[in-house]
Amino acid sequence: MDKDTREMEIVKKNTRLQISGNLLVRNTLFNLVGQVAPLLVGVITIPFVVRGLGTERFGLLSLAWVVLGYFTIFDLGLGRATTKFVAEALGKGETDQVPHLVWTSVTIQAILGILGATVLVGVTPFLVGRILKIPPALVNEAKVTFYLLSLSVPVVLVSTSFRGVLEAAQRFDLVNAVKIPISGLTFLLPLVGLFLGFRLPGIVALILAARMGALMAFFAMDLRVIPHLKKYANSFALFPSLFSFGGWVTISSIIGPIFTYLERFLIASFLSVGILTFYAVPYDIISRVVIIPTSMFMVLFPTFSHVVSVNYKAARELFARPFTYLLFVMVPILIVGVVFADEILKLWLGSEFSQKSTTVFQVLTIVFFFHAFAYLPFAAIQGAGRPDLKAKLDLLMLPIFVGLCWWLIPELGLLGVALAKLLVTLIDLLCLSWMAKRLFGFSIKEMLGERVEKALVMAISFTLVALSFRRILLKPTMVDIIVIGAFVFAYLFMFVKTVMDDKDKATIRNVLKSFLLRRT
Structure with missing residues (x-):
């Protein structure tokens, strides 16, 4: 050889x-x-x-x-x-x-x-x-x-x-x-x-x-x-392909931060710079959860690129399992963020923030919950070589977001910005999912897997029960915190037992064992 x-x-x-x-x-x-x-x-x-x-x-x-x-x-x-x-x-x-x-x-x-x-x-x-x-x-x-x-x-x-x-x-x-x-x-x-x-x-x-x-x-x-x-x-012949793909990626990379900076400018213009603090701080706290889906995106993007070059059908599992894993991780974050928003802000920043930012924090928690799932079709679309679809969607959504803010901020203040963000996030998720569905030719059930109904029912049920329990609380005591914690633990336990298959459970065991061995 x-x-x-x-x-x-x-x-x-x-x-x-x-x-x-x-x-x-x-x-x-x-x-x-x-x-x-x-x-x-x-x-x-x-x-x-x-x-x-x-x-x-x-x-x-x-x-x-x-x-x-x-x-x-x-x-x-x-x-x-x-x-x-x-x-x-x-x-x-x-x-x-x-x-x-x-x-x-x-x-x-x-x-x-x-x-x-x-x-x-x-x-x-x-x-x-x-x-x-x-x-x-x-x-x-x-x-x-x-x-x-x-x-x-x-x-x-x-x-x-x-x-x-x-x-x-x-x-x-x-x-x-x-x-x-x-x-x-x-x-x-x-x-x-x-x-x-x-x-x-x-x-x-x-x-x-x-x-x-x-x-x-x-x-x-x-x-x-x-x-x-x-x-x-x-090879100079590769220049056009690299620049074409990279150019559309650049548009999305630039527009993303513009959303954040623009909403803060609009708050300062319609309300005041001082009021902006009560939006920016909770936003900066809860936005940290995106490190979970972005960590997954960095893996999925090259995997989709690798797979679709051989067989589109082989990409099916790349939708279903990540969707399951995100539900497993993000639902507890959603429950804790919405239920304990007031307490989180009060402990960290004081009573003034808890009074003015609690509702904003809760809505933004829901925003980033849905935003996490948008990374799945986003990775699929870019991996399939169509970064232009996301870039064009971003260009379309930017003026819509500005219009929503222009309408809602004078009426609802900071809550108006958070609701505008929620509406745009939901539209973005639905559009990206539809694009991925058309691009790959999968049905929704094929994309999300055979266990999607069971996973969604469990996630929605536990979330509604936890939020309903929170509504009857005036000031959460340690007992109440323990009860919500028990809800979260029960959700995780039941999810593993009833939604995850043997392959998922083996994956968790193998990965944990691998990481533990690396540390010893």
Whole structure:
């Protein structure tokens, strides 16, 4: 067996994909840990960094974090396009096409990164001198910081393409083996820099070095999974496909944050900036639950891309099991969020927030409950190569949302915004589900599985019983909290016993055993 044949066998072995609950749950848990762990590091370290740097320098550091963390929005969707087309090639067995796809994407990302870095260098004097209100003593330090940040742009963009290869091959263990420490270092390195006596440019240089290390780590792991990548091989013929897919992804990526920023602007305009706080804070609390469906989406998107390239019918299980797992996880969150909204706000933020934000918190809990399920058809649509459908829907829903806010805010205040968000979320979920149904040719029962009726009846029944019990409570006591907790536990127990099949139960046991063994 010659060298090329051996490498091809390695590729097939490393990228062989089995559609299973084990794969879905294990990789989703990897992604969940990858999102939660850095947040916890940030919660612990940020107070010390603020005290050590001071408010002005910390403000500049926060801008650096924005550039490092969110600049991938401006990669024209090429990171996700890489994941899509590499997964599709692996699904078809066309492993010889993978190097062409990856190196073409990397080349484009490097060019875009260099252009972005050049623009950032060019506008830095204007940003520091005119736009940002920086104390005179920090102007030179701020300029050096932004010049260093310009070097990070190509590093961040190229990293998304190399990371996309691992995602396409379902190697989320490797993705998070890099992501978790690097994201944690983003918060830890400022403390290291302060201990060493560095100023802000030195701290940013440390973070940049860590990001360069991440890029090299992703590339090294890519070579482990697909040895053929050692040979540089781009193809200009792939540019149109990558840009077409990535362009539509970019539209959706941009419109999403616009919804959030626009609703806050409308609240400040119709009501007041002070009132905005009573919406923004509960929103920021409950919106954290999206890390659950987004962790699942990161797994489902390349899986759909892999599967639909071979057989649309094989994608059926990718709807049913994730839907079951989301019901299992999200219903308890819905119950706790709606039943104990008042107590959560009162304990954390005080009685004023509980009086003004409880109803908003409850409606937003329902919003994000339904929003979680929209990630399933969203992953299917993008995995099937139709990101334009979601982008066009977003473009349509944006003016509808503005119109609803314009009508409801003067009538209902903050509750009007939350209700507008709920209506738009429900329409989005229904439209995406309909699109996926038409695209794949499945019936609703085929998409959601044979157990869908039993799962929905159980979820709705337990939710209604819990909410009805809450309505008779004036001030929940410890006994009442225990009773609601018992409802939640009963729901989880009955769901496992009556809805989940033997395959689901085996998946849970295997994944838990795997994670426990990794910790020992």
